[in-house]
Amino acid sequence: MSPPSSSAANVRQLLQQQFAERWRALQTPQTWTPGFDPQTAAIRQSRWTVAAPPAELEARQVEQLVEASDAGALKEALDAQPDAIIFDFDDTFSPTTANVEAGQGNLKMVSGLKQPLVLMRPRPLYMQDTGTAGGLESATLNDLCAFVDACQGREFVYVYIPKLEFPAEAEFWNAVLAETERQFGRGANSIRVCIQIETLPGAFYAEECLYALRERAYGLNAGRWDYVFSAVKHLPDLCLPPRSGLQMNQPSLAAYEQHLARVCARRGAQAIGGTAAVVPDSANPEAALKIVRADKEREASHGFVAAWAGLPELIPTVQAAFQSAAPAELPALSESDVQQALLNFPQTDTVPLDAVQDAIGICLDYFGIWLSGQGVIIRNARMEDTATAELARAQVWQWVRHGVKLDGGQPLTATRFEALLAEQTEVQEPAARLLAALVLTETCPAYFPALARELGLF
Structure with missing residues (x-):
């Protein structure tokens, strides 16, 4: 240029x-x-x-x-x-x-x-x-x-x-x-x-x-x-x-x-x-x-x-x-x-296991391509971008924070999240490290690109 x-x-x-x-x-x-x-x-x-x-x-x-x-x-x-x-x-x-x-x-x-x-x-x-x-x-x-x-x-x-x-x-x-x-x-x-x-x-x-x-x-x-x-x-x-x-x-x-x-x-x-x-x-x-x-x-x-x-x-x-x-x-x-x-958002205390797995999958797929320089991915007939990835990772964060019940009544703990993450990818992969840092924290981070930069991933 x-x-x-x-x-x-x-x-x-x-x-x-x-x-x-x-x-x-x-x-x-x-x-x-x-x-x-x-x-x-x-x-x-x-x-x-x-x-x-x-x-x-x-x-x-x-x-x-x-x-x-x-x-x-x-x-x-x-x-x-x-x-x-x-x-x-x-x-x-x-x-x-x-x-x-x-x-x-x-x-x-x-x-x-x-x-x-x-x-x-x-x-x-x-x-x-x-x-x-x-x-x-x-x-x-x-x-x-x-x-x-x-x-x-x-x-x-x-x-x-x-x-x-x-x-x-x-x-x-x-x-x-x-x-x-x-x-x-x-x-x-x-x-x-x-x-x-x-x-x-x-x-x-x-x-x-x-x-x-x-x-x-x-x-x-x-x-x-x-x-x-x-x-x-x-x-x-x-x-x-x-x-x-x-x-x-x-x-x-x-x-x-x-x-x-x-x-x-x-x-x-x-x-x-x-x-x-x-x-x-x-x-x-x-x-x-x-x-x-x-x-x-x-x-x-x-x-x-x-x-x-x-x-x-x-x-x-x-x-x-x-x-x-x-x-x-x-x-x-x-x-x-x-x-x-405006504040009357729906609430839940149960989330299907496949919904948690899908949210983790959206994050991993999108973070992976985003870190490599691509801004949009087509996944399951939908365009996924920064906004949908931000929502997916924030939802996983809130579900872990609240310990929502999964199929069979087991709670979604931090340990269970880490196991689900490991089922989809190597946990030391950059996308997995970023998602873990976004989820396993007391406060929901403001924006994932900012945290990616702090972690030296980007």
């Missing part, structure tokens, strides 16, 4: 220096009491809206999510002609040095591209790069600068903001984006953002985060599996059933989806649905497409205007769902009712 232009490199260095202290401060875990924050009630109760979305965003109904470093997948996505394509440096991305260079190099495809619309999701704020002087710096800022540089000449630049939890992070983003615009000579608020609501605190602070970014935010995006993973971290007494029992018709997840839709309707923002990640069988694709169609028609009926496709072959089905379903107005709910519904 050729190096960035000197102006882009200079901006990147300046941003790293200017925002280093604030970025480091955001790495400190924040104490949070689950629920709406009474100290920010005035923002939720006052009348305001976000800036109107640019006209070119109005017509899109499907966005293709693609691992930024995968040039072949990017070409396939462009050939499939979605309404928009997302260069992803987050959940479908393994942030090896080679992948970061390749991904930022692939952003050159943006130059001169008229269609589809181009968006980017950078690495989240917890991720670090090693700077030229050997110190640690924000990976997010490096991805942002590369994308904005590639989009010079475009009136608007579109960025997804991942993993937000608290308003302070949204305020940091707004300050970073304003300075980025100034340094690149762009118009104020020409970098437009969609906030991903994929953490439990983020759901309760959705309006506060929108407010902090109201001059540039155009929407909220639902990220189901990251959201459930976040709930496990923030509600340690919670003991969820397996992923198969956590579909969007489950009351707490339905409440989450509808909460996003209500916030967007109230604040003039677009609601963007999650990723269609079911892999169609070439011999019988309709079975998978039926699942995708129902999922996206439900989102459309709640007022979502578009969603993500994980594969090019899902684009027509996602697009058709948003063309055909008419949104229905959701009934108004009090804040206390919304809070109760």
Whole structure:
């Protein structure tokens, strides 16, 4: 990859220096009491809206999510002609040095591209790069600068903001984006953002985060599996059933989806649905497409205007769902009712042995490919990525912590987990070492990539 232009490199260095202290401060875990924050009630109760979305965003109904470093997948996505394509440096991305260079190099495809619309999701704020002087710096800022540089000449630049939890992070983003615009000579608020609501605190602070970014935010995006993973971290007494029992018709997840839709309707923002990640069988694709169609028609009926496709072959089905379903107005709910519904997660004290084995298998399979530089794996006709691996390892952690009963009534102890792990792999393999470190600990670790780096595995 050729190096960035000197102006882009200079901006990147300046941003790293200017925002280093604030970025480091955001790495400190924040104490949070689950629920709406009474100290920010005035923002939720006052009348305001976000800036109107640019006209070119109005017509899109499907966005293709693609691992930024995968040039072949990017070409396939462009050939499939979605309404928009997302260069992803987050959940479908393994942030090896080679992948970061390749991904930022692939952003050159943006130059001169008229269609589809181009968006980017950078690495989240917890991720670090090693700077030229050997110190640690924000990976997010490096991805942002590369994308904005590639989009010079475009009136608007579109960025997804991942993993937000608290308003302070949204305020940091707004300050970073304003300075980025100034340094690149762009118009104020020409970098437009969609906030991903994929953490439990983020759901309760959705309006506060929108407010902090109201001059540039155009929407909220639902990220189901990251959201459930976040709930496990923030509600340690919670003991969820397996992923198969956590579909969007489950009351707490339905409440989450509808909460996003209500916030967007109230604040003039677009609601963007999650990723269609079911892999169609070439011999019988309709079975998978039926699942995708129902999922996206439900989102459309709640007022979502578009969603993500994980594969090019899902684009027509996602697009058709948003063309055909008419949104229905959701009934108004009090804040206390919304809070109760959001926190009403299902609980269990028994988990089938094969569900535990499957969760361990997801982790081992995904950690193995992720550590080797691949960001997505197809497993049992589903796309598995960082989000689903995070959920799988967090569920194993909570099941061991709570000693859930397995088939026959035996508890899932740490010793039993270690035996199940050894049945699937050599325990000294890097993926197994990472999973054991994530599970056999008192507190659920924040993010597996961060722990992988601490353990020297990555």
